[in-house]
Amino acid sequence: MSLMENLNHKALTLGIPLSVHLDVTYRCNERCKHCYVDHEDHGEMTTEEIRGLLRQLQMAGVLFLTLSGGEPLLRSDCLEIIEYANSLSFYVKLKTNAVLINKQYAARLRALGVRQVQVSIYSHRSEIHDGITKLPGSLERSLAGIVLLRSEGIHVTLANVLMTGNSQDSDGVHELAGQIGAEYTLDPTITPMLSGDTSVLKLRIPGTELREVFQNKNLVGDVQQFCAPPPPVDEDVLDGYSCSAGHSACYITPYGDVFPCVQFPLPCGNVRVQSFQEIWKSSPQLKEVRSIRARDLSTCSSCSHLGGCTRCPGLAFMEGDMRGPSSADCEKSFVRTGIVSAGMMAKQPALANLVQIAPIGSRA
Numbered sequence: 459m460s461l462m463e464n465l466n467h468k469a470l471t472l473g474i475p476l477s478v479h480l481d482v483t484y485r486c487n488e489r490c491k492h493c494y495v496d497h498e499d500h501g502e503m504t505t506e507e508i509r510g511l512l513r514q515l516q517m518a519g520v521l522f523l524t525l526s527g528g529e530p531l532l533r534s535d536c537l538e539i540i541e542y543a544n545s546l547s548f549y550v551k552l553k554t555n556a557v558l559i560n561k562q563y564a565a566r567l568r569a570l571g572v573r574q575v576q577v578s579i580y581s582h583r584s585e586i587h588d589g590i591t592k593l594p595g596s597l598e599r600s601l602a603g604i605v606l607l608r609s610e611g612i613h614v615t616l617a618n619v620l621m622t623g624n625s626q627d628s629d630g631v632h633e634l635a636g637q638i639g640a641e642y643t644l645d646p647t648i649t650p651m652l653s654g655d656t657s658v659l660k661l662r663i664p665g666t667e668l669r670e671v672f673q674n675k676n677l678v679g680d681v682q683q684f685c686a687p688p689p690p691v692d693e694d695v696l697d698g699y700s701c702s703a704g705h706s707a708c709y710i711t712p713y714g715d716v717f718p719c720v721q722f723p724l725p726c727g728n729v730r731v732q733s734f735q736e737i738w739k740s741s742p743q744l745k746e747v748r749s750i751r752a753r754d755l756s757t758c759s760s761c762s763h764l765g766g767c768t769r770c771p772g773l774a775f776m777e778g779d780m781r782g783p784s785s786a787d788c789e790k791s792f793v794r795t796g797i798v799s800a801g802m803m804a805k806q807p808a809l810a811n812l813v814q815i816a817p818i819g820s821r822a
Contacts, residue, residue, distance in 0.1 A: 465521075469706040470699075474519040475738055477707040479720055482508065482539060484528040484712055488555055488591040490578075492621055492661050494651045497528065502712035505535045507730070509542050511710070514734040516546045526553035528712070537566060544571040551576065557596055559603030568610035575607055576643075579616045582630035590624065601638070608639050615641040620671065621648055621661040628677055644677055647786055650776045652723045662786065665793045672794050685794050688766035695765040696753040703771060704747035708738070718747050722772025724780070747771070750781060757783045761800035763791040 469476035483502050484495045503511070515523065523543055530536050531554055543550050551574040552567070559567075567575070577600055581587040587597035607614050616635045618628055628644060635642035646668055650656045663671075671677060678684040689695075699705055704718030704726075714730040716737050717723050726744050727737035738744065750771070753759050756779065758769060768791070773784035783801030791799050 477522040479524040523548040556603030564606035581627040
């Protein structure tokens with residue numbers, strides 16, 4: 459077991475919120491067509507409220523703190539917040555579009571101890587990237603900011619969210635990351651808005667295009683291994699959890715609402731009304747999330763993909779049942795392995811006669 463795996467295991471065992479994602483604002487200088495938040499300010503937490511929250515998170519045992527938005531750098535006190543987080547010894551990760559990063563800002567972030575910065579880059583072509591962000595010149599400005607961050611020795615990851623319109627550009631973004639010394643991560647998931655609006659789901663790329671991505675060794679590594687059939691389902695799998703959401707991690711909105719995860723908008727309390735520790739330990743909603751084992755999942759417990767699926771309980775929740783399947787993850791499992799999932803068969807019983815399509819690895 460690696461150090462990180464051991465740390466996660468202990469956090470789960472002891473009920474410690476090891477990681478917290480805190481959005482300090484929903485305001486943003488971009489208007490990405492797939493974004494899941496409302497960019498109006500409905501009364502975000504003040505500097506002092508956030509400082510007080512950070513002290514509570516430290517006392518609760520939080521180690522990893524992700525500061526994001528919206529665009530967090532739009533807050534005039536963003537550096538002050540980061541500085542205070544650093545003084546409390548959090549491992550600080552910043553999610554930003556890097557549009558506002560200049561030489562002084564990059565140096566300051568380095569001095570304040572920011573360990574990682576994640577920047578969403580949708581394409582290596584400005585007409586595609588800027589078309590998604592709806593901010594002319596955003597690709598050029600983001601890349602300039604990333605270069606400045608790298609010059610300060612800050613670890614940067616390019617997050618490439620795939621959707622209709624940029625699904626053919628993943629190789630280009632991957633190559634771009636290598637050129638500027640950044641890591642690369644790929645995500646083909648489009649999330650409904652936190653309000654429940656599902657209109658953005660029309661941007662999800664179809665399975666035929668996703669299949670091309672999963673066949674690309676530059677993006678997934680060993681195609682044969684990545685697309686191998688799921689491992690057998692045993693008692694350990696059935697007794698396991700879907701993910702860390704609500705178990706060792708959670709999300710806090712700019713208004714103090716606590717959710718299990720940014721993709722799991724189940725209201726569990728508000729830090730303006732209760733202490734974080736009280737919410738974490740006593741929230742009925744979090745207790746319910748923690749009570750669910752894989753064997754309790756209404757459809758997924760009988761699925762052969764159970765041990766290898768990326769099922770998101772938050773996406774399942776937004777489809778109406780946190781114990782049910784996530785259609786996006788069902789499709790990814792099917793496209794990746796060629797094996798029909800139980801969730802797909804529940805929606806389309808005729809698929810039960812389609813045992814398997816040609817595995818991706820066999821055609822790589």
